[in-house]
Amino acid sequence: MIQDSQRPVLLTGVNGQVGFELARSLQGLGKIVALDRTRLDLANPDQIRAVVRDLKPRIIVNPAAYTAVDAAESDAALAMRLNAEAPAVFAQEAKRIGAALVQYSTDYVFDGTKAGAWAEGDEAKPLSIYGKSKLAAEQAIADSGCHHLIFRTSWVYGLRGRNFLLTMLRLAVERDRLRIVSDQIGAPTWAVTIAALTAQVLAQAAAVGEQGWSEWWTRHTGVYHLTAAGETSWYGFAEAIFEMGGLVTRPEVEPIPSLAYPTPAARPANSRLSNARFAQTFGLCAPHWRDALELCLAGR
Known part of the structure; x- marks a missing residue:
């Protein structure tokens, strides 16, 4: 019979922003079985x-997800299947x-609507189908009774896939002037940061050995906020991208309110998440969002 320590790590969404980085960061934790949608259909x-x-x-x-926030408003069934039902099955x-x-x-x-940073215990009231689907996953996982870590993150970006960073770099070439929302506040979080901190947490679990494995997970199971340090608006994020991006020419950026850029899905005005519980529990902290962005852009 295969020993517990020799059982593999199953990684989903290997072609996604976070999944791609996890496939690299999780090395050393055992055999990594990294699957994309052609080998594992989360809708099934x-x-x-x-x-x-x-x-x-x-x-x-499981970083795989339906992440098209606006499209989810008209495709709720698929968003729920991928974001809520699939994690529920994994948990079971x-x-x-x-x-x-x-x-x-x-x-x-x-x-x-909260004035300060959100803590894990604050009441969740999602405004969008996407948010509702992710909350449903959290609840299903907790109800299953399985050992789990749920990492809430925000404004994820990287050098692959679809994200705000790559959109801004493309638009900087195509346009002379951009209008960017300035009244939504959060922490842009690099996919590499998420993957690296996940790997370090799982290394802590592995370090306790076979005898302490179950007890470690019992003590640490729950929800944690995992974002970059600091905060900014989408406008501030765009300005930083153009400042650090080494562009030949920079577009003029005009800050606008959310009302001037209506979208199918409503976004929270305050997306600041407190990472205090994560730092206190695991002794780890994410870099400031500007430092992470600089590292990311250096890899272009």
Whole structure:
């Protein structure tokens, strides 16, 4: 019989922003079985169950998600299937085989009305289908009773996929003037930061050995906020991208209110998440968003 320490890590969404980086950061924690949508269709619960039962992973890391926030408003069924139902199945299977689940959630579970940074225990009131689907996943995972870590993050970007950074770099070439929302506040968080901190947390779990594994997960199971340090607006993020991006020419950027840029999905005005619990529990802290952005752009 395979020993627990030799069971693999199942990683989903390997072609996504965070999944791509996790496939690299998780090295050293055992065999990584990294699957994309062609090998694991999260819209198919039976396939999820079959893959988990076949692999018998020790840890399931699930960054895969439906992330098109506006499109989710008119495609709620698929958003719920991928973002809520699939994690629920992973949680059920993790409980059944004694695995641990790492799931990623979002600042969009909050309505943005709080004056200060959101803590994990604050009441969640999502404004969008996307936010509701991610909150439903959190609740289903907790209800399953499996060992889990749920990391809420915000404003994820990187050098692959679709994200604000790449959109701004493209528009900087195409346009002389841009209008960017300035009254939504949050922390732009580099996909590499999320992956690196996830790996360091899981390394702490591995370090306790076989005897302490279950007890470690029992003590640490729950929701944690994991974002870059500091805060800015989308306008401030755009200005920093153009400042650090080494562009030949910079477009003029005009700050505008959210009302001047209506979208199908409502966004929270205040997306600031407190990372205090994460730092106190794991002894780790994310870099300031500007420092992370500088590192990211240096890799272009």
